[in-house]
Amino acid sequence: MSKVTCDVSTSVDGFVAGPNQSRQDPLGVGGERLHHWMFPAQGQDQAVIEAWTADAGAYVMGRNMFAPGRGPWDPDWRGWWGDDPPYHVPVFVLTHHPRPPLEMAGGTTFNFVTDGAAAALEQARRAAGEKSVLIAGGANTINQYLAAGVVDELHLHISPVLLGAGARLFEGVRGLDLQPDQVIASPDVTHVRYQVRRADQQD
Amino acid sequence: MSKVTCDVSTSVDGFVAGPNQSRQDPLGVGGERLHHWMFPAQGQDQAVIEAWTADAGAYVMGRNMFAPGRGPWDPDWRGWWGDDPPYHVPVFVLTHHPRPPLEMAGGTTFNFVTDGAAAALEQARRAAGEKSVLIAGGANTINQYLAAGVVDELHLHISPVLLGAGARLFEGVRGLDLQPDQVIASPDVTHVRYQVRRADQQD
Numbered sequence: 015m016s017k018v019t020c021d022v023s024t025s026v027d028g029f030v031a032g033p034n035q036s037r038q039d040p041l042g043v044g045g046e047r048l049h050h051w052m053f054p055a056q057g058q059d060q061a062v063i064e065a066w067t068a069d070a071g072a073y074v075m076g077r078n079m080f081a082p083g084r085g086p087w088d089p090d091w092r093g094w095w096g097d098d099p100p101y102h103v104p105v106f107v108l109t110h111h112p113r114p115p116l117e118m119a120g121g122t123t124f125n126f127v128t129d130g131a132a133a134a135l136e137q138a139r140r141a142a143g144e145k146s147v148l149i150a151g152g153a154n155t156i157n158q159y160l161a162a163g164v165v166d167e168l169h170l171h172i173s174p175v176l177l178g179a180g181a182r183l184f185e186g187v188r189g190l191d192l193q194p195d196q197v198i199a200s201p202d203v204t205h206v207r208y209q210v211r212r213a214d215q216q217d
Numbered sequence: 218m219s220k221v222t223c224d225v226s227t228s229v230d231g232f233v234a235g236p237n238q239s240r241q242d243p244l245g246v247g248g249e250r251l252h253h254w255m256f257p258a259q260g261q262d263q264a265v266i267e268a269w270t271a272d273a274g275a276y277v278m279g280r281n282m283f284a285p286g287r288g289p290w291d292p293d294w295r296g297w298w299g300d301d302p303p304y305h306v307p308v309f310v311l312t313h314h315p316r317p318p319l320e321m322a323g324g325t326t327f328n329f330v331t332d333g334a335a336a337a338l339e340q341a342r343r344a345a346g347e348k349s350v351l352i353a354g355g356a357n358t359i360n361q362y363l364a365a366g367v368v369d370e371l372h373l374h375i376s377p378v379l380l381g382a383g384a385r386l387f388e389g390v391r392g393l394d395l396q397p398d399q400v401i402a403s404p405d406v407t408h409v410r411y412q413v414r415r416a417d418q419q420d
Contacts, residue, residue, distance in 0.1 A: 026395060027387035028231040174395035184230035192377035197402030204400055206407055
């Protein structure tokens with residue numbers, strides 16, 4: 015069965031987005047600082063995220079990661095990423111509002127799943143085949159899958175930033191055993207890869 | 218002037234102690250798991266903490282780190298660490314209740330400071346001379362000094378543990394620039410050393 019991976023940038027104080035997320039501030043106030051490490055010409059950091067996500071055969075994300083606002087869809091909204099989003103595989107978006115699949119350039123198709131997180135993961139596993147399913151965010155979505163005990167691997171990219179408020183990673187998450195198996199450091203970010211299993215699982 | 222360093226073990230979800238701290242559970246329920254990495258025969262982890270704290274000429278700690286409970290002192294209480302505490306230099310304990318200095322074996326003297334955190338730091342700086350002052354804990358004490366912008370270096374020992382509740386590091390702390398300058402990883406813990414300065418300070 016497909017491995018399930020969460021890959022997320024977090025502040026040192028544990029936030030994966032700043033407060034007051036909006037169309038203008040999709041990562042909340044100050045939240046874009048979490049991703050500074052992705053943009054400079056830091057070959058090492060780029061290589062880490064490429065290596066750690068190379069196996070992704072499908073993504074799952076919350077509606078808030080795909081679009082601002084709530085309620086019925088604005089059919090003109092096609093995500094934050096332009097015509098060729100950086101996924102290149104099927105993406106399953108959790109929502110309460112049905113919408114036909116949205117085929118983008120480069121192999122990305124956004125599929126809108128209205129029957130819950132477990133169903134979205136099941137569809138993503140089928141789409142991924144032998145490859146892994148990557149839970150992309152936001153915080154609520156990641157926390158939901160972590161709390162459900164279905165995540166096999168957690169990638170934390172710890173940015174040297176204090177946000178002070180926002181969307182907190184690990185809210186409501188307990189009962190997991192974590193085992194760090196790779197740590198890669200740069201001046202911009204500390205990458206830690208954890209193998210995850212439910213604390214009640216036996217070897 | 219003495220460098221000021223905070224050195225603290227934290228859970229992956231940002232707690233430096235579990236909930237319900239007591240005489241039986243000085244680190245709160247589950248909190249002793251934060252320090253597992255200190256006890257096994259992990260030469261590398263021992264070496265990190267020894268190297269990163271070798272320069273300590275004085276320590277500051279909150280009353281809760283020195284003793285359980287509140288109110289007037291039990292004069293028989295001489296700390297959690299037996300006759301020869303692991304400090305071997307002057308330790309300044311923040312408290313509202315005066316108490317004469319307590320001289321222990323091995324060079325540790327506990328001094329009880331009733332006129333506030335700034336005064337305790339000042340006394341610790343004088344005692345440390347050219348060496349550094351190490352802020353030992355707990356969370357409230359560390360957060361207070363971080364928020365005051367007087368900390369020069371922060372050592373996080375990130376244990377692969379989820380506590381879910383307890384004393385949260387960075388509560389109320391904002392306005393700091395962090396720069397990781399050393400990261401050392403083992404299967405038991407991820408050590409990250411940050412250089413810290415106030416965001417409003419110029420180079």
